[in-house]
Amino acid sequence: MTVEQRARSLGVHLVLIAYSVLAVGPILLVVMNSFKVRSAIFGSPLAPPDAATFSLAGYEKVFRSSHILTYYSNSLIVTLVSMALVLLFGAMAAWALTEYRFRGSTALALFLSIGIMVPIRLGSVAILSMMRSAGLNDTLTALILVYVAQGLPMSIFILSEFIQQVPKDLRDAARCDGVPETRIFFEVVAPLLRPAIATVAVFTIVPIWNDLWFPLILTSSDSTHTVTLGVQQFLGQYITDWNSVLAALSMAILPVVVIYVILSRQLIAGLTSGAVK
Amino acid sequence: MADLRIEHLNKRYGVTTVLNDINLNIEDGEFVVLVGPSGCGKSTLLRMIAGLDGASGGDIHIAGKLVNTLAPAERGIAMVFQSYALYPHMNVRKNMTFGLKFTGVRPAERERRVTEAARMLRLEELLERYPRDLSGGQRQRVAIGRAIVREPAVFLFDEPLSNLDAALRVSTRVEIANLHRLLKSTIVYVTHDQVEAMTLADRIVVMNRGCIEQVGRPLDLYYAPANLFVAGFIGSPAMNFFEARVKSVEGGRACVAGPGFRSLDLPAGHLKIGDALTVGIRPEHLAQGEDGPLAVEGVVELVERLGESSFAYLRRDDGRLFVAEIRGRQTPPPGERVTLTAAARDVHVFDASGLRIATPNDV
Numbered sequence: 001m002t003v004e005q006r007a008r009s010l011g012v013h014l015v016l017i018a019y020s021v022l023a024v025g026p027i028l029l030v031v032m033n034s035f036k037v038r039s040a041i042f043g044s045p046l047a048p049p050d051a052a053t054f055s056l057a058g059y060e061k062v063f064r065s066s067h068i069l070t071y072y073s074n075s076l077i078v079t080l081v082s083m084a085l086v087l088l089f090g091a092m093a094a095w096a097l098t099e100y101r102f103r104g105s106t107a108l109a110l111f112l113s114i115g116i117m118v119p120i121r122l123g124s125v126a127i128l129s130m131m132r133s134a135g136l137n138d139t140l141t142a143l144i145l146v147y148v149a150q151g152l153p154m155s156i157f158i159l160s161e162f163i164q165q166v167p168k169d170l171r172d173a174a175r176c177d178g179v180p181e182t183r184i185f186f187e188v189v190a191p192l193l194r195p196a197i198a199t200v201a202v203f204t205i206v207p208i209w210n211d212l213w214f215p216l217i218l219t220s221s222d223s224t225h226t227v228t229l230g231v232q233q234f235l236g237q238y239i240t241d242w243n244s245v246l247a248a249l250s251m252a253i254l255p256v257v258v259i260y261v262i263l264s265r266q267l268i269a270g271l272t273s274g275a276v277k
Numbered sequence: 278m279a280d281l282r283i284e285h286l287n288k289r290y291g292v293t294t295v296l297n298d299i300n301l302n303i304e305d306g307e308f309v310v311l312v313g314p315s316g317c318g319k320s321t322l323l324r325m326i327a328g329l330d331g332a333s334g335g336d337i338h339i340a341g342k343l344v345n346t347l348a349p350a351e352r353g354i355a356m357v358f359q360s361y362a363l364y365p366h367m368n369v370r371k372n373m374t375f376g377l378k379f380t381g382v383r384p385a386e387r388e389r390r391v392t393e394a395a396r397m398l399r400l401e402e403l404l405e406r407y408p409r410d411l412s413g414g415q416r417q418r419v420a421i422g423r424a425i426v427r428e429p430a431v432f433l434f435d436e437p438l439s440n441l442d443a444a445l446r447v448s449t450r451v452e453i454a455n456l457h458r459l460l461k462s463t464i465v466y467v468t469h470d471q472v473e474a475m476t477l478a479d480r481i482v483v484m485n486r487g488c489i490e491q492v493g494r495p496l497d498l499y500y501a502p503a504n505l506f507v508a509g510f511i512g513s514p515a516m517n518f519f520e521a522r523v524k525s526v527e528g529g530r531a532c533v534a535g536p537g538f539r540s541l542d543l544p545a546g547h548l549k550i551g552d553a554l555t556v557g558i559r560p561e562h563l564a565q566g567e568d569g570p571l572a573v574e575g576v577v578e579l580v581e582r583l584g585e586s587s588f589a590y591l592r593r594d595d596g597r598l599f600v601a602e603i604r605g606r607q608t609p610p611p612g613e614r615v616t617l618t619a620a621a622r623d624v625h626v627f628d629a630s631g632l633r634i635a636t637p638n639d640v
Contacts, residue, residue: 167360169359173358173364175349176327176354176355176376177350177375177379177423178376180379192365192366
């Protein structure tokens with residue numbers, strides 16, 4: 001490496017490190033302070049917990065005085081079911097739109113791409129009245145339906161791009177082999193889409209898990225609250241229980257990190273190498 | 278084992294005609310090669326036989342059965358693709374058995390077929406490997422193996438050697454020829470490489486612009502091309518063409534003459550005085566010397582040395598280039614003026630519409 005290359009690589013790394021600190025810093029602050037006594041949170045917010053300031057008061061309170069486990073499982077159910085449906089329907093729709101030419105396929109693709117441009121929250125009022133008349137208000141089903149609608153356009157868009165990269169000869173070979181169309185999709189095409197599916201999964205999960213808006217308008221009882229909504233009860237108009245808020249937030253961050261780590265291992269490129277040429 | 282009959286087959290995309298009234302009979306066990314320049318419709322024809330593309334009109338019969346409306350898997354065909362099209366996430370064994378699961382072949386029978394195909398193609402060592410760990414030649418053998426285990430009535434090959442390097446292409450070509458001898462199955466093989474066509478085929482189908490130009494045994498195509506297109510397509514370097522006119526017709530013989538060559542005697546047929554003709558002569562049939570019914574003169578511009586022979590590019594006085602193959606070590610230096618002649622049996626004559634006219638050799 002020449003001096004110039006070394007300097008350039010150093011520069012790049014400095015930028016990346018700075019960005020990482022900026023991104024990870026706040027999360028680290030939340031987690032750190034969740035293990036401190038209240039006075040230490042305000043007294044020295046940037047210091048890690050030590051013997052004198054360490055406290056699990058926030059966590060105790062969260063577990064004792066709220067339905068945190070219910071919230072947690074609600075969030076998990078809603079996120080995972082939505083993700084599964086978005087991936088399944090998204091991949092199937094993307095396959096149909098790229099592989100088959102049928103009457104109205106272009107119009108349908110266009111209609112779906114509008115969903116990317118128009119935020120679903122614009123329809124909140126309509127969604128609320130729809131859910132109410134369908135008898136679905138205050139249910140997890142309502143949330144799942146909304147999140148599937150929210151995640152589908154983007155996932156179809158991304159997966160279509162990837163499906164187009166699956167060599168056409170591969171599908172033709174499978175057809176000559178007598179493989180039924182559904183099996184071609186699930187056993188030949190879908191396995192090759194794994195990196196794309198991991199990408200879409202991450203893109204789908206994060207906004208759903210972090211969403212506050214739809215739980216707020218669509219759920220009203222403790223039994224259907226999600227974690228992000230549950231945390232709100234510690235934020236009062238006059239007093240805020242920071243120990244509990246930080247403890248609940250730390251716990252809310254955890255699953256997203258875990259899921260991301262699992263899926264990022266699936267983000268292996270070059271899976272198609274060896275298929276053609 | 279089956280014969281293949283194609284009748285009045287058409288393919289149109291909108292207003293573009295890709296295939297125009299294709300008629301072709303392929304006998305049981307025959308190795309037929311479809312050859313032609315890119316875009317001539319040969320791959321489309323193959324895909325239509327496979328059932329991957331639908332026809333705009335006409336019929337395809339395989340083993341006496343009309344297959345127009347049948348899915349690819351129901352037609353009794355197996356196809357080998359140029360890109361191999363192996364399933365990347367399955368090992369070699371799974372690649373070969375995957376399709377059999379859906380066509381009602383029992384596991385024991387699947388196993389037997391894979392073992393046999395692997396033995397035939399020397400794939401035994403590779404059965405547990407994945408396509409990404411195989412070389413190009415091995416992948417192509419797996420692709421052929423996947424076709425063999427289906428025990429099809431007709432094998433379809435779509436430019437299977439195009440992605441291989443030159444040495445591998447030759448050895449795989451020999452393997453395919455051996456395989457045909459062994460399996461005695463009907464094969465339709467698409468290529469743009471005329472060496473593959475000449476070496477492999479029982480019969481060659483030369484296609485151009487969606488039409489069949491000529492069907493014939495390899496040497497028939499070489500020695501008696503039916504028209505200008507086939508004459509120019511088969512043979513490398515391509516045949517030289519010279520313009521000519523009928524000078525006189527006398528006693529059932531026509532005398533043909535043109536710039537740069539001596540007059541040539543033909544059976545008159547329908548020829549009239551003044552008719553425009555094209556005289557064709559292959560580079561390898563031109564020899565230095567003075568004798569022969571056809572003599573052309575030119576100035577050597579460039580000599581390509583291949584070893585056992587050389588190709589000389591010569592410019593005639595009227596500015597046209599032509600090529601001659603010169604055997605031996607002695608090649609004329611650039612700038613030299615030489616006279617080349619050809620024997621009567623090596624001269625091809627085509628009429629104004631490009632169709633072959635009987636030459637002295639044919640009579």
